[in-house]
Amino acid sequence: MSKFRKKKKGMPAVNTAALPDIVFMLLFFFMVTTTMRETDLRIENPRLPSATEIKKLEHKSLVCTIYVGKAKDESKGSGYNKIQLNDKIASADQVPAFIINARTKVSEAEIPFMTTSIKADKESNVGTITDIRLKLRDVNALKISYSTQKGSSN
Amino acid sequence: MARRENPEINAGSMADIAFLLLIFFLVTTTMNVDSGISKKLSEKPPADYVPPIIKEKNIFEVNINRNNELLVEGDRMDIKDLKEAAIKFIDNGGGTGNAGEDGSPGKACDYCQGDKSESSSDHPNKAIISVQSDRGTEYGTYIQVQNELLKAYTELRNRLSRQKYQITFDELEKAYDEAKKNAGMKDRVEDLRVKVEFIKTAYPQIISDAEPTS
Numbered sequence: 001m002s003k004f005r006k007k008k009k010g011m012p013a014v015n016t017a018a019l020p021d022i023v024f025m026l027l028f029f030f031m032v033t034t035t036m037r038e039t040d041l042r043i044e045n046p047r048l049p050s051a052t053e054i055k056k057l058e059h060k061s062l063v064c065t066i067y068v069g070k071a072k073d074e075s076k077g078s079g080y081n082k083i084q085l086n087d088k089i090a091s092a093d094q095v096p097a098f099i100i101n102a103r104t105k106v107s108e109a110e111i112p113f114m115t116t117s118i119k120a121d122k123e124s125n126v127g128t129i130t131d132i133r134l135k136l137r138d139v140n141a142l143k144i145s146y147s148t149q150k151g152s153s154n
Numbered sequence: 155m156a157r158r159e160n161p162e163i164n165a166g167s168m169a170d171i172a173f174l175l176l177i178f179f180l181v182t183t184t185m186n187v188d189s190g191i192s193k194k195l196s197e198k199p200p201a202d203y204v205p206p207i208i209k210e211k212n213i214f215e216v217n218i219n220r221n222n223e224l225l226v227e228g229d230r231m232d233i234k235d236l237k238e239a240a241i242k243f244i245d246n247g248g249g250t251g252n253a254g255e256d257g258s259p260g261k262a263c264d265y266c267q268g269d270k271s272e273s274s275s276d277h278p279n280k281a282i283i284s285v286q287s288d289r290g291t292e293y294g295t296y297i298q299v300q301n302e303l304l305k306a307y308t309e310l311r312n313r314l315s316r317q318k319y320q321i322t323f324d325e326l327e328k329a330y331d332e333a334k335k336n337a338g339m340k341d342r343v344e345d346l347r348v349k350v351e352f353i354k355t356a357y358p359q360i361i362s363d364a365e366p367t368s
Binding site: 016019020023024026027030031049051052053054055056057060063065068115117118120121122123124125126127128129130133136137138140142143144145146147148150 | 166168169171172173175176179180187188189190191192193194195196197198218287288289290291292293294296297298300301304305308363365366
């Protein structure tokens with residue numbers, strides 16, 4: 001026992017040299033994980049309408065997004081009714097192919113839970129949205145979500 | 155050769171710098187949460203499908219024209235009045251509801267606080283809101299209308315839930331979600347599920363989108 005008692009008293013300084021390493025590791029982790037992989041927008045960023053009765057979309061992997069808005073490329077025509085699927089401007093007729101393609105990426109059991117999120121500009125026309133909706137119904141993609149901002153609509 | 159030994163660089167503040175950066179990134183990167191008004195489309199009807207006959211008084215008709223003006227049950231209306239009108243219609247409870255799945259006859263709505271008018275809806279589960287828009291209607295207006303209608307349902311559900319369980323429906327749903335995730339609250343899950351289901355069936359959201367006019 002006397003061996004131990006001989007130890008010097010006083011707090012030894014804790015070596016904090018490794019602390020920056022730990023913090024940097026955290027920093028890089030957050031930097032890497034929070035970068036969202038967004039598809040390139042071929043339309044101008046849609047100005048989403050705002051609403052209050054909204055629900056969060058869960059299960060990101062089961063969501064496919066359709067953008068509707070004004071084409072960035074002037075030669076594709078003006079107006080807020082251009083549909084973007086994946087990375088291309090498309091027409092409503094291509095929606096079923098897009099959905100079927102998205103379905104191949106998830107397991108059979110999860111298909112009924114797939115949601116289509118429609119991100120449309122507030123100046124788009126309901127006609128375009130209806131076209132998309134009819135096509136979605138054709139392929140039995142029945143869950144949709146009209147993407148909106150949270151906020152007061154009045 | 156003033157100094158032989160390399161003086162040690164004080165790295166103590168390195169952590170501070172890194173923390174500062176870390177906090178900066180934590181704050182600035184907003185997780186892009188996708189949220190919106192969710193809807194379930196009806197399935198494609200078979201070719202020989204005959205739509206059921208629904209009484210005129212059980213349909214609440216909302217028309218939006220291409221100038222984004224509203225026509226509700228034949229009258230012009232501002233969007234801000236739509237919620238009240240919808241609540242009045244849904245909550246009317248003038249007759250008996252749909253027959254139960256087991257064939258029991260429909261009951262009168264005993265939780266409705268409406269006028270019980272003959273000319274308005276019979277029961278919340280029979281009340282159908284039909285939204286018809288023009289192809290040229292702006293999407294923003296369409297969403298606003300949907301939102302107002304959903305608000306009407308939320309208000310009614312909250313009212314009923316407060317009456318029965320002393321908390322709002324939003325809180326009830328939240329409690330249910332939490333109980334589902336939390337293993338320690340297993341005994342409450344079933345109880346909460348029944349409550350949520352009850353409110354949902356008391357005021358089912360029946361909003362149909364009619365084919366747009368062109």
